[in-house]
Structures are given as structure tokens and as C-alpha cells.
Amino acid sequence: MATEETGAFDIIIVGGGLAGCVVASRLRQRKPALSVLVIEAGDDLSENPHIYSPHKTALLLGSDADWKYMSAPQTNLNGRSVYYQAGKGLSGSAAVNMGGWVRGDAQEYDQWADLVSDRRWSYSGLLPYFKRTENYHNRHGDREQHGFDGPIHTSSVSSSGRQYPLRETTRQAWCNVGLKVIADANNGRPQGVAELVSNWRDGRRQLTSEVYPQDGVKIVTNALVQRVILDSSQTATGVELADGRTYSVRSGGEVIISAGALRTPQILLLSGIGDSEQLSKHKIPALVHLPDVGRNFHDHLMVFRYWKLREPEKGVAFGSPLFKGPNFEKGVPPEDWLVTTTVSSTGLQSALAKDENRSDQVDQSLADRPHSHLELTTIYAAFGGELIGLNIPVDGSAIMNFYMGCLPTSRGSITLKSVDPGDAPIIDPNFYATEADQFVMRAGWRLLSRLMLETPEGNDLVAEEIVPEGHRSLESDAPDNLIDARIRMGGMTASHFAGTASMGSVVDGSLKVRDTQGLRVVDASVIPIPLASHYQVAVYAIAEQAVDIILQENPSL
Ligand SMILES: Cc1cc2nc3c(=O)[nH]c(=O)nc-3n(C[C@H](O)[C@H](O)[C@H](O)COP(=O)(O)OP(=O)(O)OC[C@H]3O[C@@H](n4cnc5c(N)ncnc54)[C@H](O)[C@@H]3O)c2cc1C
Incomplete structure (x- = not known):
């Protein structure tokens, strides 16, 4: 039975994740009189013993701080379902993430702004906000590009004092x-080999809910929001929880959905906002027909490769008793360089042309200049091999590569499984569905083969590739079908999910949900196209x- 909680708020934020905590904090800092309510499905994670330490991050996988989703079977990944970790609790996925601080390439932000005809979302439009967040580790860094008094302290491998034995070898390779x-790769021009930057501060996670203080914000945890309540003029008047409790916003106030790219579309749909056909299938009254809710789901596909070291006794990788010391506790994963690069434009053009025969939504501009299509790295550890049936001992005898396609053209969806908000939605990233994505991922594979098998440094370092049963090591001239088989076998999410309440179709440039009043989405759902970044930035x-937009555009706050 519905029970109404007393008092009407100026602002209700659904989801106390990364975006929710920032918006709540900044609104109260700017206007201390505002009454702001944050409703979060998970716990306050500040007491969780595994949150703060880089080396305990892996223990958060499958814990109470993880929603523990499985994707729909992926047709192009051998029918496998992919595990989707997502942060559940105050600070959301920022409480469980790896801390990579990667702003991305200005080109995609500019394309985003063009797409929605709103320069606020171009690279230069967002630059003041990149700077507002940031407390950049290099005091001599470029003041045009970096912030030096924001709440999030960044660190590079060298500024944190980490010293890995393979630094020079991998740089040279x-x-x-x-x-x-x-x-500097965090200045909008990331292509090249740059030191990894992260937001571990002296080896400690900066929890969003702490570094963006929640003073004066009313926070309700362990409370699952079911839907936004709309009145007859499609104005948001409050929210209803799965347990029947309701909370109201005052007239002129706002509801802000910040439940992340997997759950925000679910809440919109359960509120009667979405594709009317899907809503009628679930007998949900269609209040606002917005067919793109839950569509345009994009995510980065990532792949690991593993290498047996020639001289494991040198202690250059995690697991060896020689690979230790406080410097190794200042960040994860153990690596020096993050590499961003493009692919051959002629090859990509012909892949895009093949896709065009199947769809009219192919973005040919992806091949018109050198975009940042690939991100790659060498990690001085070997984890996650179980996914492809490998049992690699954690004894410092192996290292690995990570790589991801940064600008995928495959698009998936989030749809309702049922009307029960406790049921996860159907998460279908539709990985590896296009010729363009296949071309880019094969190019990444081949580049790593060159790096590890065809450079003097790789040859000195590596005895052989550790491959799944029935497969062989693949050099850079290996045929497409063999590379594809390995990608289909091991491809997984890089946890950069976005696009499910996209700007331009579901929300406008001011983040307002179309055809509604007093309702916005502020989270990764609004990012309309993939970015060559890690999405926390x-x-x-x-x-x-x-926050600037809300305070500028809503005079009643
Ligand atoms: C495992 C992992 C590793 C990552 N690594 C990196 C990295 O190294 N670098 C990087 O830049 N990015 C990384 N990311 C991505 C980054 O953390 C996210 O892009 C970012 O946190 C998204 O912010 P958000 O506000 O959209 O969603 P979130 O931070 O996920 O917040 C959503 C919040 O809403 C809550 N919620 C959901 N549904 C409801 C509901 N119905 N009622 C109430 N509350 C609800 C959730 O519990 C959660 O707290 C990683 C993500 C994951 C999952």
C-alpha cells in the first residue's frame, strides 16, 4: 500500500551514484536553502572494507555492492551472456570502478554537440566542467586544459611513485x-603512448559521496525507486518506491533520474515513458511516447590476451615475490602506458560501406580522419583467464594485454523483462554486430601481435602466447576468421555502458525528458555516441x- 512520506522536496534525485552525488552536493553548495533528496537502492558504502584499496577492488565483483547483472545472450559472441558488474550503493559505479581517469578525444565530444546542435556538449563546452572536477597531479600541467582545485585528485604512475620494472621495455615496444x-592524453588529443592517469589518491579511492560532500542532503538508502509519478500534464510530482512509499516534489521542483545507463531506462519505462508498443506489452499506461528510451545502448567491447614470460625469475609481474613494495599499492592495474590509436581509414571505409548495405544509420565520418578507435595497454599481471578456460597461476610468470574498441557502431538495447522493478531489465549490448566493429577489433588484435611477437622487446620478454585449448598464437597476418574466433570467445564489457536515454532523442540539450515537465536525466544514459574515454570523467x-543548467533554467529553485 502506498504511504506518502511527509514534506515536498525542491529536488528528488533517483540514484545516489556518481552523477546523483555530484548533482546533490553541488546544488546544496550553490543554494543551501534547497531541500534535496537522494534515493539510492544500495547501501552507504563508506564503511565497506574493500572500497578504498586498489588491490581489494577485485573483491567487489559479485559483492553486495554489485548489481551482478548478466546480459542477454550475445549472438556475435558465440551466444554467451556477459557479466555486467555495476555499482550498487552511494557513489554507484564510482565506488567499484578501476579508477582510470581518461577524458577522451575532443572529436567525439564535438560530434555529440553537432548531433544535438548544442555547443554546451562540445569539448570546449565541457572543458570548464572537466576542470571544475579535477585536481590535476602535475602542478606544471597546462592550465588551459586542467583544473587544479577540484575535488577529484588525479595521479599518474610516476606522480604516485610507482616504479614498474617493465616501464622502459614496454615504452620502447x-x-x-x-x-x-x-x-598528456587528457587534453582532448589522446592519440599516442601516455602514462596511465587515475583517480586513486595516494592509493585510496575518492568516493564520490565523500569528495562531493552531501551536507544537508537527505539520503535514503536501500530504497528501490519503481517509477516517477506524472500528473495529467506530464509534470513530475514525485516518485514511488517498490515498497509503496512515495516522495513528492513541490510545484516548480524537479525529479532527476541518475540511476545509470542500465536502470534509468527501466525507471522511465515503468513510469509510462517510452515506446508505447513495449509499454502496452507490459500493460503499463503509455503517458509519453518516446520510442528511443532504452535504445542506442552502446558499450566498449574489451579483450584480454596472455603471455608467458621468458624469464619469470626476474620478478617483473604481479604474483612474483619480487614484485612488491608500497609503490605497487598506489593504483591498479599494474601498468605504465595507456595507448590510444587509430585504424586504417581505407579498411574502415570498406567495412562501413558493407554495413551501409544493411542499415541506413552508418556514420561514415568515423573514417574521414584519424579518430581514436583503439585503446590498448600491457598489464604486468595475468587475471581473468578463466573466462576463456585458462588457468594461469598468479606467480609472476605471465603478463597480459587489454584492448578495447572505443567507437563501436553496434547498438543494443535495454528493455523491460517485467513490471517488477526488482527484476533486472534485459541488457543487450549487441556486441560485435557490425563489420566496422569487427574491422577495428581485428586491427587491435593485430597491433598487439606486432607488439608482443614482432618487436625485439616483445621477443625478449615473451616465451609464447598462452592460448585457449584448440587455438594457436595468432601473428599479425593471421586470417580474420581465426582472430574473430578469439574475440568472440573472450570479448566482454569494459563497463562503459551509456546511451540509453540519449540526448537528442530522449532528453534535450538541457537534459529534460522530452514532452514532460520537471523531469531530467543526469547520468551516462544521456551520452548519445561512444566516446574514446573511460566514462567517469x-x-x-x-x-x-x-547543475549550472538546472540553476540557470529553473527560476523557481
Ligand atoms: C566495474 C566497473 C569498472 C569501471 N572502471 C572505470 C574506470 O576505470 N574509469 C572510468 O572512467 N570509468 C569506469 N567505469 C565507469 C564509470 O564508473 C561509470 O561510467 C559511472 O559511474 C556512471 O555514472 P552514473 O551516475 O551514470 O551511474 P552509477 O555511478 O552506476 O550510479 C547509478 C546509481 O543508481 C542506483 N540505482 C539504480 N537503479 C535504482 C533505482 N531503481 N532506485 C534507486 N537507485 C537506483 C545504483 O545503485 C547506483 O548507485 C567502470 C564501471 C564499472 C561498473
Whole structure:
């Protein structure tokens, strides 16, 4: 039975994740008189013993701080379902993430702004907000590009004092495959070999709910929001929880959905906002027909490869008793360089042309200049091999590569499984569905083969590739079908899910849900196209800009 909680708030935020905590904090800092309510499905995670330490991050997988989703079977990944970790609790996925601080390439932000005809979302439009979040580790860094008094302290491998034995070897190997070292990849021009930057601060996670103080914000945890309540003029008047409790916003106030890209579309749909056909299938009254809710789901597909070291006794990888010391506790994963690069434009053009025969939504501009299509790294550890049937001992005898396609053209969806908000939605990233994505991922595979098998440094370092049963090591000239087989076998999410309440179709440039009043979405759902970034940086900036927009555009607050 519905029970109404007393008092009407100025602002109700659904989801106390990364974006929700930023918006709540900044609104109260700017206007202390505002009454702000945050409703979060999970716990306050600040007491969780595994949250703060980089080396305990792996223990959060499958814990109470993880929603523990499985995707729909992926046709193009051998029918496998992919595990989707997502943060559940205050600070959301920022409480469980790896801490990579990767702003991405200005080109995609500019394309986003073009798509929605709103320069606020271009790279230069977002730059003040990237800077507002950031407390950049290099005091001599570029002041045009970096912030030095924001709440999030960044650190690079060297600024944190980490010293890995393979630093010079891996740097040289990347140079030998034709890539250049750059001093700063977080200035909108990331292509090259750059030191990994993260937001571990002296080896400790900066929990969003702490570094963005929640003073004066009313926070309700362990409370699952079922739907937004709309009145007859489609104005948001409050929210209803799965247990029947309701909370109201005062006239002129706002409901902000910040439940993340997997759950925000579910809440919209359960509120009667979405594709009327899907809503009628679930007998939900269709209040606002917005067919794109839950569509345009994009995510980065990532793949690991493993290498047996020639001289494991040298202690260059995690697991060896020689690989230790406080420097190794200041961040994860153990690696020096993050590499961003493009692919051959002629190859990509012909892949895009093949896709065009099947769909009219192919973005040919992806091949018109050198976009940041690939991100790659060498990690001085070997984990996650079980996924492809490998049992690699954690004894320092192996290292691995990670790589991901940054600008996928495959699009998936989030749809309702049922009307029960406790049921996870159907998560279908539709990975590896296009020729363009296959071309890019094969190019990444081949680049790693060159790096590890065809450079002097790789040859000195590596005895052989550790391959799943029935497969062989694949050199850079291996045929497409053999590379595909390995990608289909091991591909998984890089946890950069977005796009399910996209700007331009579901929300407008001011983050307002179309054809409604007093309702916005502020989280990764609004990102309309893939970015060559790790999304926490983008979401911090989106949330910071959202606060300016809300306060500028809503005179009643
Ligand atoms: C395992 C993992 C590793 C990652 N690594 C990195 C990285 O190294 N670098 C990087 O930049 N990015 C990384 N990311 C991505 C980054 O953390 C996310 O993009 C970012 O947190 C998204 O912010 P958000 O506000 O959209 O959603 P979230 O931070 O996920 O917040 C959503 C919140 O809403 C809550 N919620 C959901 N449904 C409801 C409901 N019905 N009622 C009430 N509350 C609800 C959730 O519990 C959650 O707290 C990673 C993500 C994951 C999952």
C-alpha cells in the first residue's frame, strides 16, 4: 500500500551514484536553502572494507555492492551472456570502478554537440566542467586544459611513485610499432603512448559521496525507486518506491533520474515513458511516447590476451615475490602506458560501406580522419583467464594485454523483462554486430601481435602466447576468421555502458525528458555516441554542467 512520506522536496534525485552525488552536493553548495533528496537502492558504502584499496577492488565483483547483472545472450559472441558488474550503493559505479581517469578525444565530444546542435556538449563546452572536477597531479600541467582545485585528485604512475620494472621495455615496444609518446592524453588529443592517469589518491579511492560532500542532503538508502509519478500534464510530482512509499516534489521542483545507463531506462519505462508498443506489452499506461528510451545502448567491447614470460625469475609481474613494495599499492592495474590509436581509414571505409548495405544509420565520418578507435595497454599481471578456460597461476610468470574498441557502431538495447522493478531489465549490448566493429577489433588484435611477437622487446620478454585449448598464437597476418574466433570467445564489457536515454532523442540539450515537465536525466544514459574515454570523467563533467543548467533554467529553485 502506498504511504506518502511527509514534506515536498525542491529536488528528488533517483540514484545516489556518481552523477546523483555530484548533482546533490553541488546544488546544496550553490543554494543551501534547497531541500534535496537522494534515493539510492544500495547501501552507504563508506564503511565497506574493500572500497578504498586498489588491490581489494577485485573483491567487489559479485559483492553486495554489485548489481551482478548478466546480459542477454550475445549472438556475435558465440551466444554467451556477459557479466555486467555495476555499482550498487552511494557513489554507484564510482565506488567499484578501476579508477582510470581518461577524458577522451575532443572529436567525439564535438560530434555529440553537432548531433544535438548544442555547443554546451562540445569539448570546449565541457572543458570548464572537466576542470571544475579535477585536481590535476602535475602542478606544471597546462592550465588551459586542467583544473587544479577540484575535488577529484588525479595521479599518474610516476606522480604516485610507482616504479614498474617493465616501464622502459614496454615504452620502447610501443615506439617500435610506430607510436609516439605524448606527455598528456587528457587534453582532448589522446592519440599516442601516455602514462596511465587515475583517480586513486595516494592509493585510496575518492568516493564520490565523500569528495562531493552531501551536507544537508537527505539520503535514503536501500530504497528501490519503481517509477516517477506524472500528473495529467506530464509534470513530475514525485516518485514511488517498490515498497509503496512515495516522495513528492513541490510545484516548480524537479525529479532527476541518475540511476545509470542500465536502470534509468527501466525507471522511465515503468513510469509510462517510452515506446508505447513495449509499454502496452507490459500493460503499463503509455503517458509519453518516446520510442528511443532504452535504445542506442552502446558499450566498449574489451579483450584480454596472455603471455608467458621468458624469464619469470626476474620478478617483473604481479604474483612474483619480487614484485612488491608500497609503490605497487598506489593504483591498479599494474601498468605504465595507456595507448590510444587509430585504424586504417581505407579498411574502415570498406567495412562501413558493407554495413551501409544493411542499415541506413552508418556514420561514415568515423573514417574521414584519424579518430581514436583503439585503446590498448600491457598489464604486468595475468587475471581473468578463466573466462576463456585458462588457468594461469598468479606467480609472476605471465603478463597480459587489454584492448578495447572505443567507437563501436553496434547498438543494443535495454528493455523491460517485467513490471517488477526488482527484476533486472534485459541488457543487450549487441556486441560485435557490425563489420566496422569487427574491422577495428581485428586491427587491435593485430597491433598487439606486432607488439608482443614482432618487436625485439616483445621477443625478449615473451616465451609464447598462452592460448585457449584448440587455438594457436595468432601473428599479425593471421586470417580474420581465426582472430574473430578469439574475440568472440573472450570479448566482454569494459563497463562503459551509456546511451540509453540519449540526448537528442530522449532528453534535450538541457537534459529534460522530452514532452514532460520537471523531469531530467543526469547520468551516462544521456551520452548519445561512444566516446574514446573511460566514462567517469565524462559523467563528472555532465553532472557538473547539469547543475549550472538546472540553476540557470529553473527560476523557481
Ligand atoms: C566495474 C566497473 C569498472 C569501471 N572502471 C572505470 C574506470 O576505470 N574509469 C572510468 O572512467 N570509468 C569506469 N567505469 C565507469 C564509470 O564508473 C561509470 O561510467 C559511472 O559511474 C556512471 O555514472 P552514473 O551516475 O551514470 O551511474 P552509477 O555511478 O552506476 O550510479 C547509478 C546509481 O543508481 C542506483 N540505482 C539504480 N537503479 C535504482 C533505482 N531503481 N532506485 C534507486 N537507485 C537506483 C545504483 O545503485 C547506483 O548507485 C567502470 C564501471 C564499472 C561498473
